[in-house]
Amino acid sequence: MPVPPPPPGPAEPVRGRRGLTEFIELPYRLHGGDPHFVPPLRDDSRRLLDRRHNPFFRYGEAALFTVRRGKRVAGRIAAVHNPRHNATHAARDGFFGQFACADDPAVARELLDAAARWLRGRGLTTMLGPVNFTTNDECGVLVDGFDAPPSVMMPYNPAYYPALLESCGMTKAKDLWAWDTEGKVPPERLLRIARRAEHRHRLTVRPLDPARFDADLDRVKLVFDRAWHGNWGFTPMTDAEFAAAKHRLRKVMDPGLVQLAEVDGEPVAVALVLPDFNQAVAAARGRLTRFGLPIGQVRLSMAARRIDRVRGVLFGVVPDLRRHGVEAALLARAHEAIVSGGYRGGMELGWTLEDNQAINRYLTVLGCTRAKAYRIYGREL
Amino acid sequence: MTEDEIFHQLRALCAEILAVDPSAITPDTDLRDELEADSLDMVELAVASGDRFDLRVDFDLATHVRTLADVTTLVRAGVRAG
Numbered sequence: 001m002p003v004p005p006p007p008p009g010p011a012e013p014v015r016g017r018r019g020l021t022e023f024i025e026l027p028y029r030l031h032g033g034d035p036h037f038v039p040p041l042r043d044d045s046r047r048l049l050d051r052r053h054n055p056f057f058r059y060g061e062a063a064l065f066t067v068r069r070g071k072r073v074a075g076r077i078a079a080v081h082n083p084r085h086n087a088t089h090a091a092r093d094g095f096f097g098q099f100a101c102a103d104d105p106a107v108a109r110e111l112l113d114a115a116a117r118w119l120r121g122r123g124l125t126t127m128l129g130p131v132n133f134t135t136n137d138e139c140g141v142l143v144d145g146f147d148a149p150p151s152v153m154m155p156y157n158p159a160y161y162p163a164l165l166e167s168c169g170m171t172k173a174k175d176l177w178a179w180d181t182e183g184k185v186p187p188e189r190l191l192r193i194a195r196r197a198e199h200r201h202r203l204t205v206r207p208l209d210p211a212r213f214d215a216d217l218d219r220v221k222l223v224f225d226r227a228w229h230g231n232w233g234f235t236p237m238t239d240a241e242f243a244a245a246k247h248r249l250r251k252v253m254d255p256g257l258v259q260l261a262e263v264d265g266e267p268v269a270v271a272l273v274l275p276d277f278n279q280a281v282a283a284a285r286g287r288l289t290r291f292g293l294p295i296g297q298v299r300l301s302m303a304a305r306r307i308d309r310v311r312g313v314l315f316g317v318v319p320d321l322r323r324h325g326v327e328a329a330l331l332a333r334a335h336e337a338i339v340s341g342g343y344r345g346g347m348e349l350g351w352t353l354e355d356n357q358a359i360n361r362y363l364t365v366l367g368c369t370r371a372k373a374y375r376i377y378g379r380e381l
Numbered sequence: 382m383t384e385d386e387i388f389h390q391l392r393a394l395c396a397e398i399l400a401v402d403p404s405a406i407t408p409d410t411d412l413r414d415e416l417e418a419d420s421l422d423m424v425e426l427a428v429a430s431g432d433r434f435d436l437r438v439d440f441d442l443a444t445h446v447r448t449l450a451d452v453t454t455l456v457r458a459g460v461r462a463g
Contacts, residue, residue: 189421189425192425193421193424193425193428196425196428196429196432197428199432200431324428324431324437324438325431364420365424367421
């Protein structure tokens, strides 16, 4: 007779370096065999959780939990308290993140209940997630589009995750859509609209200037804060978070891909397009060094030269210029830059909120098709 | 600017965008059904109209109007408001 599996243990707070290593290693063990799983670099995973390195921890707090089946860790979760989100949205939302779990509802329930208890203890009334650790970071569970690996700075999970979370009483709070911008509209048609819009609005669309990288990224943030203001879940980055984002972007960015639109020198729209660095990260297989040798680093560097896809991370226009052709100008100029940069594998654009009908409708008209959907789940506490 | 002047300028724009003879376009020509304009053509017409008449013509034009008479009405309202 087969031996029944041991019952799941209780959720335990992560303690010490060994506990943290078990927490970090779990997704590699659970999903390492999935052809679309892109193992993050372990150094990056550790830095994200490190209170000294991640600027989120200057104002927010998080607690990490794991659940075991027998001796092995079978699930992990972070309970996340983000006071800036609640101040911005006049809410009492808590979050969960860093969710990784075997296809095991009992384990998932232990994890989510532990996060819920921790959040309730802070007076929070709703639990949303996964969010790692803010909505400016990776968030959502992939619910549609399992046939391709994730683009840079987007999450990935096996197809059983949505049902697993739903079996624990989590329900949809919001879907986030990613778009494929390839090929439905001939570029010359977009360019014609772009030229008209540029003339109409005295719009200058230009790539980032590498000699003024910091100053230009500050202009990107001005647009980001204005264009996203009031959006569901959006909280502006702190200066420290933006400085950290700049540092990360500097490593992966091709400045020629980023399109900044200005009117009379004032930034009014941005298309922040990045090479899909996940193509290189996948080659490193989660580590930059093995046996003390920079094997992963070499693999990553070689693969980085072959990156052929891009991701449109931000695509936004300030409110008073929306839906007057500026979006078409941005997309057309982004396409030009992508082609001249030698990226032939297409662009994933997103995410957009499912109920942002104006932008979703416009993207459809501009020839984009919905490629993936990610879900933020929620439940009352 | 009179309605007739607006119509003639719009008709020229429309003919250029859709690559048809201007004489094929009357105020009541259904741009989508008869001239096979797609949504992107309508976006271009919205942007081009805004440029020509120094107006902000919203993208919704692309999804709601069907004839050049509709566009003329929108542009006239915009010219008056301006």
